[in-house]
Amino acid sequence: MLKLSLENCRNLLISQLKEPDFEVLRPHLERIDRARGDTVISASTHIEHVWFPESGICSLVLTSNDGRSAEIGIVGREGVVGGAAAFGVDTLPHSSLMQVPGTCLTISAEILRDICDRRPEVNRLISRFQHVLATQAIQTALANANYTVEERLARWLLMCHDRIDGNEIELTHDFLGTMLSVRRSTVTLATHHLEGAGLIRAQRGRITIVQREKLQRLTGGAYGMPEVEYERIIGPFRQSGQAARC
């Protein structure tokens, strides 16, 4: 296996670190593959490891104690899963599961917390990402309150698209329904609309983004805030160089 270095690290958050800070982290980082559906951190369970995805997408799903649930955010190679452990939070209310399989750099939560106590730059970077993640959550709250399923679907596809290579997203209507907290048949109708307008192409178990620009326009204001926030306070968000537009 290639030795991990700042140059070959594909997690955008870690890439923001300066050499000395990175060197403190490096010996504790381990590359681990996660398959589709794998749970990375369970809800209300001690956080053992913190995860920095290099590829793939992790979904954050909140389930209330009466069983209703919704996706409240997604994290890809631009961020970190379980970052709150850096300031001593030992469990999370939501669970984090791989929605698109990929590779993550992991580190013991305890070690990360110690490092954050000693290295203010690492602490600050994670704090800022947690802030972006919170921004994503509040925009999700806004979207759930005020936007139609079609607009929310478009938003979700864009957020996914930001975090993968290429234009094809593998998922079923059923899964999308769970993510958006709507019936599967409602998703079917919404995808038909988007496909009818030529914005996406839908195949069995796969959706292809065709016209990203128009998709973005269709979301109204439901997409973009956390992406802009990321670029402002952390760094480049989409590797392709194509910045998220508000």
Place this chain on the structure above:
Amino acid sequence: MLKLSLENCRNLLISQLKEPDFEVLRPHLERIDRARGDTVISASTHIEHVWFPESGICSLVLTSNDGRSAEIGIVGREGVVGGAAAFGVDTLPHSSLMQVPGTCLTISAEILRDICDRRPEVNRLISRFQHVLATQAIQTALANANYTVEERLARWLLMCHDRIDGNEIELTHDFLGTMLSVRRSTVTLATHHLEGAGLIRAQRGRITIVQREKLQRLTGGAYGMPEVEYERIIGPFRQSGQAARC
């Protein structure tokens, strides 16, 4: 004016500090009254001051660039408004406005950031509160996706009740509609239901909490997570000594 001390400080977050940390903050804190409707921090505007409420309630409202808006959180004397400034975030996507008038301790955002760089305990406390606030946001997202207006209204009343003295909340149906992102008439119907069940008493411009326990049961799982999280990672939440129950 009484000299500010750890003993007479009514902000629960600051009360968590140890004497030396508090003494670093003290000379920079100023008590300011805010009236109903006052904006404390505007959206996308440089954060000048950070606010620690001692009484009153501050609403966090997010508005998308196409004009739709929703309340995504509230902060009272248990927390801080603009705490993200502590890790160098210079603007917020949402605006923060006083929903119930009250007094706040304010500090220059810049000075707070410097203090957080030097005092890890202060930094950690604020980071943890930001985590609780994020938890509130994700529960709002879940509530907006999966709960009825009646359940969300009950949740909102409980959250308000947690942050005031007494059982009376002054507000209009119109205002509630804005907060919950529903029509005013929908609020009227929902309050009738709650009043019919004897859980609240509604008067012109005022709602009185009558049966808190039942109200809590009615919310299903929409209420409670951030409150439990606060008690777990920060400290006592409701002064009355009556802990939030999940």
Place this chain on the structure above:
DNA sequence: GACCTTTGGTGTGGAATCGAACACTTGCTT
């Protein structure tokens, strides 16, 4: 090729909420 599971397409009835309108009440202002 037969079978079976997964996924997608479609329809129906009903609940929740919207959007908009109008009347009534309350309390303040003049």
Place this chain on the structure above:
DNA sequence: AAGCAAGTGTTCGATTCCACACCAAAGGTC
């Protein structure tokens, strides 16, 4: 006392989405 604005009660058709059901198509397995 009259007038007015703000807050509330109420109605009603339109819309979105739920809840449930059932069938069709695709793709894997034997």
